[in-house]
Amino acid sequence: MLFKRLQLTRPRRWPALILTISAGLIALMMVLPLGYLLLRTSEAGDAAWAQLQRPTTLRVFTGSALLAITVTAGSLLIGLPLAWLTTRTNLPGARIWLGLIMLPMAIPSYIGAWAIIAVLGPRGLLQQWLAPLGVERLPEVYGFWGAAGALILFGYPYIVLNVRVALRKLDPALEEAARSLGQRSGQIFWRITLPQLRPALAAGSLLVVLYALSDFGAVSLLRYSSFTRAIYLQYRASFDRTGAAVLSLLLVGLACGLLAAEALSRGRARYYRSSAGVSRQAKVVALGRWRWPALIFCAVVVLFAVVLPIVAIVAWLIIGIRSGQAWNLQLADFGNSLLAASLAALVTIVLAFPVVFLAVRYPSRLTSLIERATYVGYALPGIVVALALVFWGANYLPWAYQTLGLLILAYAVRFLPQAIGSLRTSLLQINPRLEEAGRSLGQPPWRVVLSITLPLLRPGIVSGAALVFLSTLKELPATLLLGPTGFHTLATDIWNNTTELRFSQTALPALLLMLAACGSLALLLANERKT
Amino acid sequence: MHEPTKFAINCRGVSKTFNATKVLDQIDFQLPSGSLGALLGPSGCGKTTLLRLIAGFETLDQGQIWLGEREIASAKTHVPTEQRQIGMVFQEYALFPHLTVGQNVGYGLGRQARQQRIDELLELVGLAGLAKRMPHELSGGQQQRVALARALAPNPQLLLLDEPFSNLDAGLRDQVRSATKQILRQVGATALFVTHDQEEALSLADQVTVMLGGKVMQSASPHELYLRPTSQAVAQFVGEANFLAGSARDNSVECGLGQLLLTKPMHGPVTLMIRPEALQLVPDPTGNGQILGQRFYGHHQLLDVQIGALQLAARTGPRLDLAPNLRVAVSVQGPVVAFEAA
Numbered sequence: 001m002l003f004k005r006l007q008l009t010r011p012r013r014w015p016a017l018i019l020t021i022s023a024g025l026i027a028l029m030m031v032l033p034l035g036y037l038l039l040r041t042s043e044a045g046d047a048a049w050a051q052l053q054r055p056t057t058l059r060v061f062t063g064s065a066l067l068a069i070t071v072t073a074g075s076l077l078i079g080l081p082l083a084w085l086t087t088r089t090n091l092p093g094a095r096i097w098l099g100l101i102m103l104p105m106a107i108p109s110y111i112g113a114w115a116i117i118a119v120l121g122p123r124g125l126l127q128q129w130l131a132p133l134g135v136e137r138l139p140e141v142y143g144f145w146g147a148a149g150a151l152i153l154f155g156y157p158y159i160v161l162n163v164r165v166a167l168r169k170l171d172p173a174l175e176e177a178a179r180s181l182g183q184r185s186g187q188i189f190w191r192i193t194l195p196q197l198r199p200a201l202a203a204g205s206l207l208v209v210l211y212a213l214s215d216f217g218a219v220s221l222l223r224y225s226s227f228t229r230a231i232y233l234q235y236r237a238s239f240d241r242t243g244a245a246v247l248s249l250l251l252v253g254l255a256c257g258l259l260a261a262e263a264l265s266r267g268r269a270r271y272y273r274s275s276a277g278v279s280r281q282a283k284v285v286a287l288g289r290w291r292w293p294a295l296i297f298c299a300v301v302v303l304f305a306v307v308l309p310i311v312a313i314v315a316w317l318i319i320g321i322r323s324g325q326a327w328n329l330q331l332a333d334f335g336n337s338l339l340a341a342s343l344a345a346l347v348t349i350v351l352a353f354p355v356v357f358l359a360v361r362y363p364s365r366l367t368s369l370i371e372r373a374t375y376v377g378y379a380l381p382g383i384v385v386a387l388a389l390v391f392w393g394a395n396y397l398p399w400a401y402q403t404l405g406l407l408i409l410a411y412a413v414r415f416l417p418q419a420i421g422s423l424r425t426s427l428l429q430i431n432p433r434l435e436e437a438g439r440s441l442g443q444p445p446w447r448v449v450l451s452i453t454l455p456l457l458r459p460g461i462v463s464g465a466a467l468v469f470l471s472t473l474k475e476l477p478a479t480l481l482l483g484p485t486g487f488h489t490l491a492t493d494i495w496n497n498t499t500e501l502r503f504s505q506t507a508l509p510a511l512l513l514m515l516a517a518c519g520s521l522a523l524l525l526a527n528e529r530k531t
Numbered sequence: 532m533h534e535p536t537k538f539a540i541n542c543r544g545v546s547k548t549f550n551a552t553k554v555l556d557q558i559d560f561q562l563p564s565g566s567l568g569a570l571l572g573p574s575g576c577g578k579t580t581l582l583r584l585i586a587g588f589e590t591l592d593q594g595q596i597w598l599g600e601r602e603i604a605s606a607k608t609h610v611p612t613e614q615r616q617i618g619m620v621f622q623e624y625a626l627f628p629h630l631t632v633g634q635n636v637g638y639g640l641g642r643q644a645r646q647q648r649i650d651e652l653l654e655l656v657g658l659a660g661l662a663k664r665m666p667h668e669l670s671g672g673q674q675q676r677v678a679l680a681r682a683l684a685p686n687p688q689l690l691l692l693d694e695p696f697s698n699l700d701a702g703l704r705d706q707v708r709s710a711t712k713q714i715l716r717q718v719g720a721t722a723l724f725v726t727h728d729q730e731e732a733l734s735l736a737d738q739v740t741v742m743l744g745g746k747v748m749q750s751a752s753p754h755e756l757y758l759r760p761t762s763q764a765v766a767q768f769v770g771e772a773n774f775l776a777g778s779a780r781d782n783s784v785e786c787g788l789g790q791l792l793l794t795k796p797m798h799g800p801v802t803l804m805i806r807p808e809a810l811q812l813v814p815d816p817t818g819n820g821q822i823l824g825q826r827f828y829g830h831h832q833l834l835d836v837q838i839g840a841l842q843l844a845a846r847t848g849p850r851l852d853l854a855p856n857l858r859v860a861v862s863v864q865g866p867v868v869a870f871e872a873a
Contacts, residue, residue, distance in 0.1 A: 431623065431625060433621045433622075433623060433625035434625045434627060436586070436588055436612070436619070436621070436625070437619065437621060437625040437627070437681075438627075438638065439587075439588075439611070439612040439613045440586060440612055440613070440615075440617060440618060440619040440639075440682070440691075441613075441618075441638050441639025441681065441682075441684075441685060442613045442614075442616070442639050442685055443613055443638070443639070444611075444613050445613075451638075452627055455629045456627075456628065456629055
């Protein structure tokens with residue numbers, strides 16, 4: 001039925017049909033691993049039930065929920081004031097603070113966790129520095145508070161980002177109206193501003209919750225048994241992988257439940273400007289003598305989120321150089337990281353093409369279904385995607401199992417939505433009349449695509465590729481689980497050295513990874529500025 | 532099936548349905564070779580769809596389209612756009628933003644003598660020397676001319692223009708219109724343009740086709756369309772008109788304005804159409820009409836005139852002798868068009 005409509009309304013049937021089939025296959029490929037996970041669990045039957053009823057399962061569930069709630073609360077407490085200070089006040093150096101505050105988004109969580117361990121941990125820098133003063137023990141960094149603290153430092157930027165946008169869109173007339181009705185500043189904030197920020201706070205919190213639930217690197221290194229670590233340990237510990245599959249599905253269920261709850265709670269209230277036209281900029285709040293506490297607050301956040309990792313890298317690099325251990329890094333691992341990330345970027349962009357073309361140029365219910373199916377990887381925690389592909393690959397593609405190919409596929413499943421997003425934005429800006437003009441001038445469709453569409457898509461291709469490159473570089477769980485034997489990357493080097501407490505050998509890979517990440521980020525930003 | 536071939540484009544019984552809405556309903560449409568045709572209608576009448584069917588961007592559900600002697604579309608065949616030899620000028624021009632003006636014009640040309648042809652066309656549209664510019668560096672009028680040059684470059688059998696002047700400032704529009712017409716005449720192209728602007732259609736085209744609600748209402752020369760519309764809907768859409776009831780007998784009709792001459796013999800109750808400028812007003816204290824209101828535009832004026840129970844609009848040149856409340860003698864110039872009373 002859908003196929004029929006697609007054919008009837010389109011002048012040439014074959015391009016659309018070929019596009020539909022290839023995009024459908026890609027979407028299927030994206031959904032297959034999850035489907036396999038479901039199948040596997042349902043086949044396990046009793047064993048799956050038994051796993052579900054184990055006390056550890058409940059412990060992992062409540063532990064994860066507690067972690068997610070704590071991280072979200074902490075991120076809100078840090079992110080909301082930071083957003084307000086950098087948007088609505090005369091905070092000295094607001095732009096510089098903003099840049100520093102957002103920096104953690106570029107740092108992978110496991111580097112942050114390593115920095116915490118390497119500086120504040122039992123054999124960390126602080127301990128070494130304080131030992132002469134007779135300090136024997138520092139507060140424990142491993143466990144709940146360490147993991148929560150690390151995740152808060154990576155979670156609050158999501159809040160800042162969302163709230164800043166909302167604050168800038170807020171119509172100042174609302175606050176002025178409240179003032180004209182005789183309300184004081186404090187009342188106005190609680191009764192007018194905060195309710196208007198609710199959608200942004202909800203959206204930001206959702207991102208933080210999902211981030212806290214799906215993060216693997218930080219919780220594992222800081223040894224807190226939330227879902228992701230429990231899944232990994234289950235998988236490593238036993239040959240029966242049902243336990244890991246059940247936990248994975250439970251985690252996916254929790255994430256889906258949260259998404260659904262958010263969608264339902266969005267409620268009926270509408271939040272928009274009441275006046276037409278461009279909104280005026282709100283009045284800047286003068287901080288007065290409050291600017292000192294504000295500056296101290298910003299400085300403390302930046303100290304933990306940005307300075308700590310840099311100090312850890314520099315200090316341990318110096319220690320490593322002195323002891324001659326810093327250079328144990330194989331240059332090949334750096335090469336592997338770059339190779340994997342480049343291949344992932346290339347493959348993901350190629351896979352994104354048919355999906356985007358179909359969704360944008362031939363919109364219908366079928367094509368939007370296909371597009372949505374490709375977003376599955378986005379909604380799933382990385383460890384779940386990795387695990388599903390491990391199962392699936394081991395059973396159905398034994399020849400591909402433990403090859404670079406399967407690892408690249410895992411990256412593609414996880415990061416395809418990023419590539420699709422970039423390409424989609426670009427293609428939407430290309431007027432289909434341009435392609436029609438090309439055809440009317442006597443060029444066949446493929447030549448039009450090569451000579452008109454592709455050159456115009458270039459900015460989208462570049463930013464999509466840079467985004468996937470960056471994400472792959474930082475990716476840990478899939479690389480750990482699916483990497484071929486002996487295939488080490490910077491991410492796995494950091495992981496291995498940190499779990500074995502070889503801090504000095506972690507510094508160089510961490511530095512290289514951050515440099516490479518900053519490089520692709522700079523490319524991304526430069527590309528965006530050009531368009 | 533074989534069709535006579537004196538037409539550049541020939542549509543027979545063309546129908547097209549989008550999502551259960553009949554956008555085109557049994558369209559019959561022809562355009563003689565070498566002429567400039569206009570498809571005129573309000574938005575949503577199907578004129579752009581017909582243009583896109585001819586271009587090959589859409590497929591038809593029923594009917595046939597011939598380009599010269601070649602059948603290019605039917606329920607069974609669909610010659611792809613790139614094989615139709617049709618040039619197209621888009622409403623937004625659709626210039627390739629990453630190519631220079633010269634590369635845009637040369638896009639549809641083979642390697643051979645490409646540069647020569649590019650120069651020739653840029654010369655023709657008055658943009659010689661701008662080949663190295665990028666499209667966004669040109670004014671709206673210049674962009675329109677590049678689009679025209681690009682479409683003409685491969686020597687298409689038929690040139691299609693979709694609202695080609697609607698993106699131009701009012702001041703520039705007239706000038707670009709006549710320049711475009713002159714260029715099309717110069718190369719002897721057969722061209723069909725779509726417009727919702729009746730003045731544009733009447734002043735540019737050799738043949739104007741009025742489309743309403745997915746149907747072709749009338750296809751005729753501008754003069755005939757304006758002076759001899761075949762339906763009340765066309766009369767109403769093309770220009771202003773007074774409608775009044777009358778009783779016809781052979782070549783004359785009896786109505787509120789007395790006895791008038793008809794353009795063709797009819798019988799029984801009819802609806803008469805009188806253009807405002809066909810009403811002639813002469814100040815006369817004993818005249819049959821009285822001026823109620825006056826709108827003065829400079830080069831012409833519109834007057835509301837009461838004649839018995841009738842209220843009619845009249846158009847005259849700028850005159851000092853007409854003013855509200857004045858009594859006038861109203862007469863009708865020339866024969867009037869009548870339609871069967873609904």
